[in-house]
Amino acid sequence: MRDSASQNQAFQADVAKLLHLMVHSVYSDKDVFLREILSNAADACEKLRYEALANPALAPQPFAVRISIDADSKTIAVEDNGIGMTHQELAEHLGTIARSGTRAFIERLGESVGEGAEAGEKLDLIGQFGIGFYSAFMVAKRADVFSRRAGSGEAFRWSSEGQGTFSIEPATLEEAPAPGTRVVLHLNEGSQEYLEPGRIEQIVREHSSALTVPIDVIEKNGAQPRRLTDGAALWMKPKSAIEEKDYVDFYQSLGGIFDQPELTVHWHAEGRQDYTVLAFVPGSRPFDLFDPARPSRAKLYVKHVLIKDDAEILPRWMRFVRLVVDSADLPLNVSRETIQESPVFAAIKKAVTNRLLQELTKLAETDKEKFAKVWDHFGSVLKEGLYEDPEKRDALFALARFATSSHPAGGRSLKDYVAELRPNQTAIYYLLGEDLDRLRASPQLEGFAARGIEVLLLPDPVDAFWVATSAGFEGKPFKSVTQGAADLTAVPLEEPAKTGEAEPAAPSAALASLYALMKQVLGEAVEDVRASGRLSSSPACLVASERGPDRRLERLLAEGGRLNFTSKPVLEINPNHPLIKALAARIALPDKGKLEDIIWLLFDEARVIEGEKPADASHFAARLTKVLLDAATVQAS
Numbered sequence: 001m002r003d004s005a006s007q008n009q010a011f012q013a014d015v016a017k018l019l020h021l022m023v024h025s026v027y028s029d030k031d032v033f034l035r036e037i038l039s040n041a042a043d044a045c046e047k048l049r050y051e052a053l054a055n056p057a058l059a060p061q062p063f064a065v066r067i068s069i070d071a072d073s074k075t076i077a078v079e080d081n082g083i084g085m086t087h088q089e090l091a092e093h094l095g096t097i098a099r100s101g102t103r104a105f106i107e108r109l110g111e112s113v114g115e116g117a118e119a120g121e122k123l124d125l126i127g128q129f130g131i132g133f134y135s136a137f138m139v140a141k142r143a144d145v146f147s148r149r150a151g152s153g154e155a156f157r158w159s160s161e162g163q164g165t166f167s168i169e170p171a172t173l174e175e176a177p178a179p180g181t182r183v184v185l186h187l188n189e190g191s192q193e194y195l196e197p198g199r200i201e202q203i204v205r206e207h208s209s210a211l212t213v214p215i216d217v218i219e220k221n222g223a224q225p226r227r228l229t230d231g232a233a234l235w236m237k238p239k240s241a242i243e244e245k246d247y248v249d250f251y252q253s254l255g256g257i258f259d260q261p262e263l264t265v266h267w268h269a270e271g272r273q274d275y276t277v278l279a280f281v282p283g284s285r286p287f288d289l290f291d292p293a294r295p296s297r298a299k300l301y302v303k304h305v306l307i308k309d310d311a312e313i314l315p316r317w318m319r320f321v322r323l324v325v326d327s328a329d330l331p332l333n334v335s336r337e338t339i340q341e342s343p344v345f346a347a348i349k350k351a352v353t354n355r356l357l358q359e360l361t362k363l364a365e366t367d368k369e370k371f372a373k374v375w376d377h378f379g380s381v382l383k384e385g386l387y388e389d390p391e392k393r394d395a396l397f398a399l400a401r402f403a404t405s406s407h408p409a410g411g412r413s414l415k416d417y418v419a420e421l422r423p424n425q426t427a428i429y430y431l432l433g434e435d436l437d438r439l440r441a442s443p444q445l446e447g448f449a450a451r452g453i454e455v456l457l458l459p460d461p462v463d464a465f466w467v468a469t470s471a472g473f474e475g476k477p478f479k480s481v482t483q484g485a486a487d488l489t490a491v492p493l494e495e496p497a498k499t500g501e502a503e504p505a506a507p508s509a510a511l512a513s514l515y516a517l518m519k520q521v522l523g524e525a526v527e528d529v530r531a532s533g534r535l536s537s538s539p540a541c542l543v544a545s546e547r548g549p550d551r552r553l554e555r556l557l558a559e560g561g562r563l564n565f566t567s568k569p570v571l572e573i574n575p576n577h578p579l580i581k582a583l584a585a586r587i588a589l590p591d592k593g594k595l596e597d598i599i600w601l602l603f604d605e606a607r608v609i610e611g612e613k614p615a616d617a618s619h620f621a622a623r624l625t626k627v628l629l630d631a632a633t634v635q636a637s
Contacts, residue, residue: 030191033139034067034200035207036132037078037183039305041065042211044082044181048150051083058150060179065211066225067204068218071195077184080213084149084179087168090158094133094145095166136183137162139191143183146171150179204228205253210236210304210326233304235278235324239266251280254299254322259283261322262374265359273348275327279356282320285377289320301326313349314356315392317385320378321356357395364399372411375401386466397473403436405445405455412456414473422452424490427479428472430456432464432552434611443538443609444481450536452494455481464553484546486534510584511575517587518571521599525568525615532572539577542569542606551610571603594630597623 045063052059060081068077085093136143141161148155155176160166176182193199197219204215210233216225234242234250251261263281288294296319300311304326313325331342364371375382385396403410404417417428429448433439439457448455458467467478511531518529527545535541544551548567558566573580579602586595601623604614614620 030138031203031207033135033185034076034078034194034203035305036135038065038204038208038211038215040133040183041078041080041082041181042213042304044080044084045213046082048081048083048179051150055151058179062214063231064214064216066216066218067200067228069195069197069200070221072221074187074192074195075184076187076194076200077182079177079180079182081177081180082150084152084177084181085147085156086149086152087154087156089149090145090147090156090168094158094160095168133183134162136185139187139194140185141188142186144186145181145183146176147181148173148176148179152179201228206309207306209233210301210306212236212304233301233326235266235276235326236304242266247280250278251322254280254297254324257282262370262377263359263363265356267355269351273327273329273344273351275325275329275348277326277352277355278324279352280322281360281374282322282377283373286320289378289381294319297321298323298325300330302330303328314353315385315389317381317383317388318353318356320381323352325352353392357392357399360399361395368411372401375399376410380460380462383460383466384462387462387469390469393470403439403457403459405431405440405449405457406452407454408436408440408457412454417454417456418474418476420454421476422491424492425453426476428456428476429453429479429481430458430463430467431481432458432467432550435459438611441609443541444534444543446536446538447486447488447532447534448481450493451488451491453488453491461556464550464556468549468553480544480550481534482542482552483544483548483550485530486532486543488533508584510587511580513587514580514584515573517592517595518573518599518602521596522571522603525603526571527568529571529573531575535572535574535577537574537577538609539574539579540602540606541572542603542610543572545570571606594627597627601627 042065045065048059049063063081066079068079070077143160143162145158146155147158153173155171155173156168157171157175158166158168187194197217200217204217205228208215209229211229212231214227214231215229216227218225234246247264247266248260251264252258260283261280262283265279266277268276286294295310296312296314298311298313298321299306300308300313301324307330311325313323314321325348327344327348329344330348331344360371360374363374379401382396382399385392386400389396397414400414401410402412402414402417404412414428431439431442431444433442436457436459439459445455458464467480470478472478515529515531519526522529532541534543542551544554545567548554549557551569554566575581583595583598589595600615600619604620607614
C-alpha cells in the first residue's frame with residue numbers, strides 16, 4: 001500500500017553538467033570573463049573601503065587591480081588588494097553556484113544597521129547573482145584563486161577545473177596578496193588570443209574602463225605595470241574638471257571616428273532614478289545611418305560596468321546619437337548582458353530622449369549655424385519621429401527645418417511658414433518628390449508662386465508618411481499641391497501683370513471639346529482631364545484625385561509591397577498655354593491622328609517631369625519621331 005503522507009525532498013543536480021550549462025549558455029561572448037573577474041575585484045576593494053571606515057588600518061593605499069600576462073605558462077592573473085576571503089568564504093562564494101558574496105555582504109550590512117537597502121545603495125557594488133566568476137571556465141581549463149582576508153594572517157588556495165569539484169588548501173603568505181585576491185586562469189587551447197596584451201587592453205577599455213578602481217597590466221614577466229584606466233570614468237567626473245579636448249577624445253574613442261562632435265551633452269539625473277548621461281551628436285553622417293540592421297550606438301553601464309554595447313535607449317529616429325548611460329538603479333538579468341524591461345529602464349529611456357530633444361531645441365535657438373549642420377546631416381532621420389512617435393511630434397515640429405519654394409536653400413521652420421501665410425490661405429502646402437532640384441522645377445508650383453504661396457519641398461521618403469498622418473500645425477492642415485483640385489482663387493495674385501497669370505475665365509467650347517477628346521484618347525490611363533488652377537507656364541501636369549493618396553506616397557507604398565494597385569491620375573491642362581490654345585484650334589480639323597500623338601506626348605511629358613517613365617517607351621519614341629518629322633517637313637516647305 002502506497003504511503004499517502006507527502007514528503008518534501010530536495011532537487012538533485014549533476015553539478016558538472018549544471019556548471020557546463022552556466023558557462024556555455026548564460027554568456028554569449030567569451031570576452032565577458034575578464035569583465036566579471038574585474039567587477040569582482042572592484043567589489044572586493046569597495047567592501048574593504050567600507051570596512052576600513054571603522055578600522056582605517058585595514059585599508060591599503062591606494063586600491064588597484066593588476067592584470068598579469070604570462071605567455072610562457074599560458075596564464076592570466078587578476079589581482080586586487082581588496083577585502084580577500086577566508087577559507088569559509090572561498091567555500092561559500094566560489095564553491096556554491098549562485099551564492100553572491102556581494103549580496104551576502106549587503107544583507108549582513110543591513111542586519112547591522114537596520115536598513116540594508118539604504119546602506120547598500122551607498123556602496124558601489126556590482127555582483128548580484130554569484131555566477132559571474134564561473135564565466136572564467138569559458139577560457140580556462142583550470143582556475144586557481146589565492147586569497148588572504150584583510151586583518152588575517154592566513155592565506156588559502158581555491159582550485160577547480162570547472163567539472164563539478166574544487167579543492168581548498170592553505171597557501172603561503174607570499175602566494176596571496178596582503179590582503180586581497182589573485183585569480184590565475186590557465187587558458188585552454190581555444191583561448192590563447194587572451195595572451196596578447198592588445199587584446200586584454202581592448203577588453204578592459206570596452207567593458208571595464210569605468211570601474212572605480214584603477215586597472216594596470218603587466219604584459220610579460222619582469223615588465224613594469226602599465227596603467228589602462230585611472231579608476232574614474234569621464235562621465236562620472238564633474239563637468240568643471242573636464243576640458244573640451246577630453247570630450248572630443250572620448251567621443252572619437254567610442255567608435256573609432258575622427259570628426260568633431262557637433263553637440264556634447266553631459267548631465268547627472270537624481271530623484272526617482274539616479275543615472276549619468278554623456279551624449280554626442282556627430283559632426284558628420286555615418287555611412288550606415290539608413291541601414292535597417294544598424295545597431296544602436298548607446299552604451300549602457302550599471303555601476304560603471306558595461307552591460308550592453310548597443311542598448312536600445314533612444315528611439316530609432318535618434319539613432320545617430322552616440323550615448324553613454326550609467327545607472328545604479330537598473331535591475332539586471334542573470335548574465336548581465338541584457339537588462340530587464342523594467343519601469344526604471346522605461347523611465348530612463350523616456351527622460352533621456354526628452355532631455356536630448358530639449359538640448360537640440362536650445363541649440364536651434366542659440367546657434368542657428370551649428371543646428372543647420374545637425375539638421376542637414378540628421379534631419380531626415382529626426383523626421384522619422386514625426387511618423388513613428390506622435391507623442392514627440394510637437395517637439396519635433398519645433399526642430400524641423402525645410403527647403404521651400406521661396407527659400408530653396410532650406411532652414412525654414414513651420415513657425416516661420418505660418419507667420420507669413422498669405423491672405424485667405426488656410427493650409428500648409430507641400431510637394432513630395434525624390435530630390436530638391438526636381439521639386440524646385442515642378443510645374444505644380446507655378447500657380448502657388450503666382451500668388452506668393454510658400455510650398456514645403458519634401459524630398460525624403462519619410463515625408464510622404466508623416467504629412468499623411470499629421471493633423472496639422474497651429475491649426476493649419478497639411479495639403480499636397482499634387483492632390484485634388486487646387487482652388488487658389490481665394491488667395492489674390494501678387495502682381496498679375498508681372499506673373500503673366502490672370503484670373504481664369506470660363507472655358508471656351510473648343511477647350512471643352514479638347515478636354516473631352518483627351519479623356520477619350522487617354523482612356524484608362526487617366527481618371528479625368530480638366531483645366532488646372534495651379535499651372536501658369538507649363539502646358540500640363542498630373543495630380544492625384546481627392547479620394548486617393550498623394551502620388552508619391554502611392555508609389556512608395558507600391559514599391560514596399562503594401563499596395564496592390566495604383567489609382568489613375570488626373571491630367572490637368574493649362575488653358576492659357578499657347579500649345580493648348582493651338583490644339584483647341586485644331587479640334588475641328590479632320591486629321592485626328594496628329595492630335596492624338598500630341599495628346600499622348602503631353603501625358604508622357606507630365607510623367608517624365610514627375611520622375612516617372614513614359615507610359616509606353618516604344619510608342620513614346622515613335623510618336624515623338626513622327627511629330628518631329630512633321631515639324632521638320634513643314635519647316636522645309
